Amino acid sequence: MPKHIVRLLVLLASFGALALLAKWYFTADSFYELGHYRAASVPEIAAQEPVYQTPRYCQTCHSERHAQWSANSHKTVICEVCHGAAQGHPQNGKLPIPSDTVKLCTLCHEAMPGRPRTQPQIEVAQHSAGQQCIVCHNPHAPKIAGAAVKVAGDAAAGQQRAAACAGCHGAQGISPNDTWPNLAGQHAAYLARILGAYKSGAQKDVAMTPIAQPLTDADVRNLAAYYGSLSCKAAPSETHAGDAAAGKTLAKNCAACHGETGVASNPAWPKLAGQKAGYLMNVLKAFRAGLRKDPMMAGVTRSLSDADIANLAAYYAGQSCQPTMEGRKTP
Numbered sequence: 100m101p102k103h104i105v106r107l108l109v110l111l112a113s114f115g116a117l118a119l120l121a122k123w124y125f126t127a128d129s130f131y132e133l134g135h136y137r138a139a140s141v142p143e144i145a146a147q148e149p150v151y152q153t154p155r156y157c158q159t160c161h162s163e164r165h166a167q168w169s170a171n172s173h174k175t176v177i178c179e180v181c182h183g184a185a186q187g188h189p190q191n192g193k194l195p196i197p198s199d200t201v202k203l204c205t206l207c208h209e210a211m212p213g214r215p216r217t218q219p220q221i222e223v224a225q226h227s228a229g230q231q232c233i234v235c236h237n238p239h240a241p242k243i244a245g246a247a248v249k250v251a252g253d254a255a256a257g258q259q260r261a262a263a264c265a266g267c268h269g270a271q272g273i274s275p276n277d278t279w280p281n282l283a284g285q286h287a288a289y290l291a292r293i294l295g296a297y298k299s300g301a302q303k304d305v306a307m308t309p310i311a312q313p314l315t316d317a318d319v320r321n322l323a324a325y326y327g328s329l330s331c332k333a334a335p336s337e338t339h340a341g342d343a344a345a346g347k348t349l350a351k352n353c354a355a356c357h358g359e360t361g362v363a364s365n366p367a368w369p370k371l372a373g374q375k376a377g378y379l380m381n382v383l384k385a386f387r388a389g390l391r392k393d394p395m396m397a398g399v400t401r402s403l404s405d406a407d408i409a410n411l412a413a414y415y416a417g418q419s420c421q422p423t424m425e426g427r428k429t430p
């Protein structure tokens with residue numbers, strides 16, 4: 100046989116041997132049992148540990164958080180959507196807490212043309228003014244709700260009881276000095292809540308605590324109804340150190356809750372418009388120092404300077420306390 104034919108046959112034979120070797124090496128033993136499937140992959144996948152647990156898994160250790168979450172509107176957003184897969188937690192360490200909530204929350208809440216209307220949406224730039232969403236929203240209970248809004252009080256009975264308050268808050272609910280608050284025309288729901296807080300001791304003040312403690316629940320409702328019904332019109336109070344124009348710019352951060360001009364959209368929250376500047380300054384400093392406690396106000400006052408506070412106070416004190424057409428939507 101010619102030499103070149105032999106070489107060709109040897110080459111073909113070695114290709115054949117290589118192909119057989121490759122086939123032997125690359126095919127799984129189970130290949131011929133179940134046709135073209137790697138049959139072993141089914142039990143292999145089944146044996147893997149699940150990467151995601153379920154909210155029920157978290158419940159055993161984080162029961163308080165779980166209870167809060169499951170009672171609120173985010174109960175359809177499972178924990179691991181925000182905290183990442185919990186495989187190996189807690190043995191292998193803590194789960195991450197999302198730090199950039201603007202990025203996280205806008206994934207689902209940024210207003211978009213195609214997004215179904217049923218999912219609550221916001222115009223991010225207008226709505227949060229660059230602040231983190233958790234300054235105002237609790238991620239586990241995001242709804243910002245008004246407390247009970249209707250106050251079933253008897254204003255006439257409240258008027259009787261209010262004789263004890265006139266010395267400091269004025270006969271018509273307009274206080275005689277700059278550091279005591281006006282009550283006239285304030286939202287009754289807010290007045291009832293804050294008087295209740297003085298009564299229970301949740302909020303303390305040297306002047307108010309001894310006065311509020313003996314009030315009955317009915318007194319609180321009646322007084323709230325009475326002061327809420329009075330006209331908030333007052334002579335413009337003294338001139339203020341702060342710069343109202345600078346305050347107006349800062350007040351954009353407060354508008355979501357207190358309205359553009361301090362006439363709150365939500366009756367459970369206080370109106371600020373026309374309030375005494377000295378009082379507003381004292382209260383803002385008390386929130387900033389943590390002496391007066393409110394989770395929403397703590398977040399927004401943390402970064403205010405003394406000058407900011409004076410400017411905000413000057414701005415709100417100079418606003419008309421009557422609701423205006425340009426004000427925020429009323430509920």
Ligand code: HEC
Binds near residue numbers: 152154161178182185
């Ligand atoms: C077996 C108990 C256990 C289970 C189940 C569990 N955790 Fe934890 N988790 C812990 C412990 C312990 C820590 C550490 C707490 C610490 O050091 O303050 C922790 C920490 C965390 C932290 C960080 C808290 C912080 O302050 O840094 C997050 C977030 C968290 N868990 C979320 C979850 C989520 C979500 C689930 C369910 C998918 C879950 N955990 C299930 C025990 C558990």
Ligand code: HEC
Binds near residue numbers: 154157178196
């Ligand atoms: C919509 C996103 C989101 C969901 C859903 C969510 N979390 Fe959180 N969670 C956060 C954010 C944001 C923080 C940080 C809050 C802060 O710093 O005030 C946090 C904080 C925590 C912390 C630690 C801080 C603390 O307040 O003690 C724990 C523990 C935790 N979450 C557990 C859970 C569990 C358990 C679930 C499910 C039942 C859950 N989270 C569902 C976003 C979420």
Ligand code: HEC
Binds near residue numbers: 200205208233
């Ligand atoms: C994975 C998507 C998703 C993420 C991430 C998410 N949400 Fe939501 N959120 C929803 C859905 C869905 C609803 C509506 C639930 C319903 O009404 O049934 C909702 C409801 C809300 C509501 C309205 C509550 C009400 O009842 O009116 C607020 C406020 C809110 N989310 C704020 C936040 C904030 C703040 C964050 C970030 C910490 C966040 N969401 C992250 C999906 C998400």
Ligand code: HEC
Binds near residue numbers: 208220353
């Ligand atoms: C300065 C406080 C504040 C910040 C910061 C804030 N929110 Fe809100 N948000 C509110 C208030 C107040 C409401 C209720 C408004 C109302 O009832 O008119 C609300 C309502 C919502 C709603 C419900 C809207 C609806 O139509 O039901 C969503 C969703 C929401 N916010 C998401 C976010 C997200 C996402 C962020 C972060 C990018 C964020 N919020 C930051 C104060 C804030």
Ligand code: HEC
Binds near residue numbers: 265282290294369
């Ligand atoms: C001795 C003076 C004094 C008397 C009398 C008094 N108050 Fe006050 N009240 C104050 C001062 C001062 C504050 C502000 C406390 C602070 O700075 O936190 C206040 C605050 C309040 C507030 C909270 C206002 C707000 O905007 O948050 C309410 C409501 C209130 N008083 C109702 C009453 C009622 C009702 C009575 C009568 C039963 C009464 N007060 C009697 C001095 C008084």
Ligand code: HEC
Binds near residue numbers: 349356367382400
């Ligand atoms: C997310 C909602 C929210 C935002 C944003 C907010 N506030 Fe408030 N504010 C509240 C609530 C709720 C109260 C009532 C707190 C209480 O009951 O103690 C309050 C109370 C106050 C009070 C006390 C009023 C009184 O009569 O005693 C002042 C002053 C105030 N806010 C000013 C501001 C200023 C200034 C800003 C912006 C820098 C701001 N708030 C932003 C919700 C908010």
